[in-house]
Structures are given as structure tokens and as C-alpha cells.
């Protein structure tokens with residue numbers, strides 16, 4: 001079983017940043033309002049994520065670290081409209097099989113907390129442990145038992161950089177959640193909880209003053225014609241005006257129903273709209289959110305869920321292109 005989990009870890013756990021992603025997404029799925037992220041040595045030595053979410057009942061701790069045990073979907077029908085970030089039930093067992101792992105939690109309303117340790121896949125027993133409401137996951141010595149993987153980890157700064165980049169991507173999508181980060185015992189970043197809407201402050205903090213000053217706000221609705229179901233599309237967020245263009249594609253954030261994804265077709269649509277108003281070769285900077293009926297997009301394409309598959313890919317490409325082309329052309333005219 002440990003071996004199977006380690007093989008799965010090869011797909012889900014590439015580096016410390018992927019562990020942070022999986023654990024923070026679990027915290028968000030549990031309804032956390034505040035998440036503390038403590039790191040040592042770029043996350044290689046320690047990743048500790050504490051949340052104030054719903055918590056896990058003591059007797060369900062073993063289930064949480066079993067393969068394909070998820071509390072988030074019960075049927076294939078649920079998968080069609082999945083609203084949580086996780087649903088495959090393989091992150092915790094995978095991570096626990098390649099680290100020294102501890103899960104501590106207290107369920108809302110429970111009198112006591114409990115903990116469960118797993119050492120390189122060897123599962124201990126559930127023990128009582130004081131814990132505030134919510135969950136803490138501790139991951140020490142990532143890949144200590146998989147030297148071939150450990151060898152590929154980069155310098156502390158590089159691994160930390162990947163984590164910070166992922167947290168920035170999250171901070172843009174979830175301004176309602178407070179994130180507190182420390183590295184090697186020192187506070188390194190704090191994203192204050194703000195409310196549902198991404199403020200100029202957070203935009204500025206995440207992407208810099210220049211971006212914020214040049215950011216063009218878009219909010220546009222469209223229809224999925226092909227179905228006739230009346231289900232809509234919405235594209236909102238910011239695209240920087242052409243004056244603020246980039247040599248590289250480093251500030252391109254695209255989210256589908258709140259999930260950060262990479263999609264070639266959409267990236268092409270944005271770039272195309274941008275190229276219409278500016279010379280080719282320069283990169284647009286943007287933070288864009290596409291919302292659509294979750295049944296019209298498949299998020300179960302890859303274990304790490306960076307990719308999605310749209311039912312109406314062509315239509316979405318054109319919607320994104322037209323929306324941004326219109327918005328950018330207006331600034332040029334005015």
C-alpha cells in the first residue's frame with residue numbers, strides 16, 4: 001500500500017509547493033477563514049498548515065489518510081458538478097507515504113482533539129491531543145525515504161519561491177481568507193482577510209503598483225448558445241493596459257470557477273485580443289476569472305487539477321477573445 005501511495009505521490013507531489021497546495025486546498029474545502037503556513041528550509045524540512053475549519057472527528061483520522069477516501073463526493077453525479085477543490089482522496093495518503101507526517105484535528109463541537117502520525121507510510125494509532133477547532137497537518141523531511149525524488153529538489157530559495165508564487169495565485173482568488181506565512185521561524189508574508197471582492201490593495205500587494213495602476217477592470221456576461229439552456233458565462237477581473245506589457249508570461253492568472261488553471265486555448269484568446277492592440281511578442285498581464293456551470297467543465301483531467309476540459313471550448317475561446325478585445329479597444333479609442 002505504501003508503494004502504491006508513493007507511486008501516486010509521483011503525480012501529486014512534485015515538490016514542497018505541491019504539498020502546500022494540496023494541504024491549503026483541504027483547509028479551504030473545510031471552510032477555513034484563516035490559514036497559518038509555517039515553513040522551514042523552503043518547505044523541505046517542514047511544512048505545517050493549521051486551519052480553523054470544520055476539523056476531522058478523531059475516529060475518522062485513519063480514513064482521511066486512506067487511499068481514495070474522500071468526504072467530498074459520494075457518487076459520479078457529484079463529480080459532474082464538483083464544487084470543492086479536492087475530490088480524489090489521494091493527496092494525504094500520497095504525502096504521508098513520502099514524509100514524516102502528522103495529522104491533528106478537533107472537530108467543531110468535539111470535546112477533545114486527536115492526532116495520528118504516519119512515518120514514511122507506516123501508520124500509527126490515533127491518540128488524544130489538545131488542539132483548537134480545526135486541523136493541523138505537519139509534513140517533515142519530504143522525500144526522506146525516496147532519495148531519487150529528494151535529489152531533484154532545488155535550493156531553499158527556489159522551493160520557497162514556488163510556494164510563494166502558488167500562495168500569490170491563491171491570494172488573488174480568495175481575498176476572503178487570511179493567510180499567514182512564516183519561514184525559518186520568521187513571519188514572511190501576511191494576506192489579511194478582506195471580504196469576497198478582490199480589493200485594489202491586494203491586487204497591488206500581489207502584482208505590484210504598476211499593474212494595479214494600469215489594470216483595466218472587466219466584467220462581462222455571455223451565453224452558452226449551443227445548449228439553449230440559458231446557462232451563462234461570466235468573465236471578470238483585470239487585464240493590464242498595453243502600456244504595462246511584459247517580456248515574459250509571468251503575470252497571467254486565470255481561474256475557472258475559482259480554481260487556478262492553465263488552458264492553452266484561453267491563454268491564446270487573451271494573447272490574441274492583446275495582440276490586436278499591441279505589437280506581437282509582448283505578453284499581457286492579467287487576473288481573470290471565468291465562471292460557468294460546473295457541469296460544462298471537467299476538472300478531473302489530471303491528478304494535480306491544473307487543467308480543465310471545457311465542453312464548449314471554442315465558444316469559451318471566442319467569448320474571452322471578444323470580451324477582452326472590446327475592453328482593450330475602448331481604452332485605445334478613449
Ligand code: ADP
Nearest residue numbers: 026030064070071086087088089090091092135
Ligand atoms: P480530497 O481532498 O480529494 O478529499 P485528501 O487526501 O486531500 O482528499 O483528503 C482526504 C480527506 O481528509 C478529505 O476528503 C477530508 O474529509 C479530510 N481532510 C483533509 N484535510 C482536511 C482539513 N484541513 N480539514 C478537514 N478535513 C480534512
Ligand code: MG
Nearest residue numbers: 022026086091
Ligand atoms: Mg485534498
